[in-house]
Amino acid sequence: MNIEALYNEYKPLLFSISYGMLGTVQEAEDIVQEIFLTLQQEKLDHVQNLKAYLSKMATNKCIDSFRSAQKKRLVYVGEWLPEPISGRFNEVEEAIENRDLLSLVYLKLMEDLTPNERAVFLLKEGFSLAHAEIADMLETNETNCRKLYSRAKHKIGMSTKGRFNVKENREVIEAFIHAFQMGEIDRVLGLMSPDVILYSDGGGVVKAAIRPIETVQRVLLFLQGIYGKRPETMTFEISMVNGQPSVVSKIDNETHNVISFDIAENRIHAIYIVVYPEKLRNV
Numbered sequence: 491m492n493i494e495a496l497y498n499e500y501k502p503l504l505f506s507i508s509y510g511m512l513g514t515v516q517e518a519e520d521i522v523q524e525i526f527l528t529l530q531q532e533k534l535d536h537v538q539n540l541k542a543y544l545s546k547m548a549t550n551k552c553i554d555s556f557r558s559a560q561k562k563r564l565v566y567v568g569e570w571l572p573e574p575i576s577g578r579f580n581e582v583e584e585a586i587e588n589r590d591l592l593s594l595v596y597l598k599l600m601e602d603l604t605p606n607e608r609a610v611f612l613l614k615e616g617f618s619l620a621h622a623e624i625a626d627m628l629e630t631n632e633t634n635c636r637k638l639y640s641r642a643k644h645k646i647g648m649s650t651k652g653r654f655n656v657k658e659n660r661e662v663i664e665a666f667i668h669a670f671q672m673g674e675i676d677r678v679l680g681l682m683s684p685d686v687i688l689y690s691d692g693g694g695v696v697k698a699a700i701r702p703i704e705t706v707q708r709v710l711l712f713l714q715g716i717y718g719k720r721p722e723t724m725t726f727e728i729s730m731v732n733g734q735p736s737v738v739s740k741i742d743n744e745t746h747n748v749i750s751f752d753i754a755e756n757r758i759h760a761i762y763i764v765v766y767p768e769k770l771r772n773v
Contacts, residue, residue: 496540497526502585503541504548506592509582510612511552511605512559513572513597515772521551546627549613553605553628560605567694569702571762572597573769574731574748576738589733590654591616594750594762597732598689599646610635611642659753660728660735666758667726667737670713682706683759688713693766709761731773738773745770 501522508518525547537543563570572594575582583589590596591612600608606628613619613627625635662681669677688709692698703712721741729738737749748770752760764770 493526493530496529500541500544502581504544506582506585506616507545507548507612508552509575510586510592510597510600510616511549511556511608513601514769515573515575517555517559521548521555524551542623542627545613545617549609549627553609556605556608567692568698568700569689569691570601571689571691571764571769572601572732573772574736574750574764575772576729576731578772579730579733583733586616587618588616593654593732593734594736595653595734595752595760596646598760598762599648602645603642606630607638607642607645610638611646614639653752653754654734656730656735658756659751662753662756662758663728663735663737663751667728670717671726675710678710679706681756681758682709683757686758686760688761688763690763691766691769693768696765696767698763698765729773745773748773 508521688703690698750762
C-alpha cells in the first residue's frame, strides 16, 4: 500500500487521537503530517498490525508535544480552552467509538490530566482499547496502565449518564437563549446550576474573563455585560460543534464566538466561550 492510500485510510484515526490529546487542530494536523513523513523513510514489512503501529506513533508524539504545550499554557493569557470544530467533526467521529470524548466538555476536563493519564483515558474511553494494548503503546505494564486509568477517572469525576443527549441539550440551549433574549431572568437562572462556572478564552487578544466566573449570579452578570449591549447585527444560531449543540454568534455574518455547554439533568453546569479568532477557523 502506498503512502497516499495509507494517508487516506488512517488520517481520520490519527487526527482523532492527536486532537483528543492536544485539543488544537493545527497541532493535531502537524502530528499526522509528521507521522506520514516518517513513514516515507520506513519499510513497513515488519509491521503486523499497522493500525496499532500508527496509533502508537501518534500517541507517543502527542505525549511529547503535550508536555511542551503545557509549559506554553502556563504563560497563556487568561483561560485556555480547546479549539472547537464543526464541519470536519464528521471525519473524526467515524474513527472514534465514543465521540463524546472529543466534546469540548471532555477536552477541557482532560486538561487536568498528565500526558500519560490523558492517553490512557482517551484510548480506553474513546477507542475501547484493552489495557494490554494501551500498555504496549505507552511501553509500560498493564498494572501501571490500570493505575493511570483509575487516577484519570478520579480526576475527571464526571458521570456521563444522560449528559450528551443531543436532543435534550438542544432544547435546554434553545430555552436558555430565548429566555435571555426576552429578559426572563428567573427562567435564565432556573436553567443554570447554582454552582455553574463560565470559562472564556480570548487568547490575550480579545476581551475575555481572565479567570473562571463562578456561581449563577456572577455568570448572569457576566453574560448581561457582554451580550446586553450586543451589536444589532449580532445573531445567534445553534449549531453542532464537537458533536454537541452549541451557540455560534456572528456579527455581520462573521463568526464572533462559540458558546458550548456542559448540561446534565436539563441544567447548565458549565459554559465555555471561545472568542479567540485563531480558534474559530474550523467552525
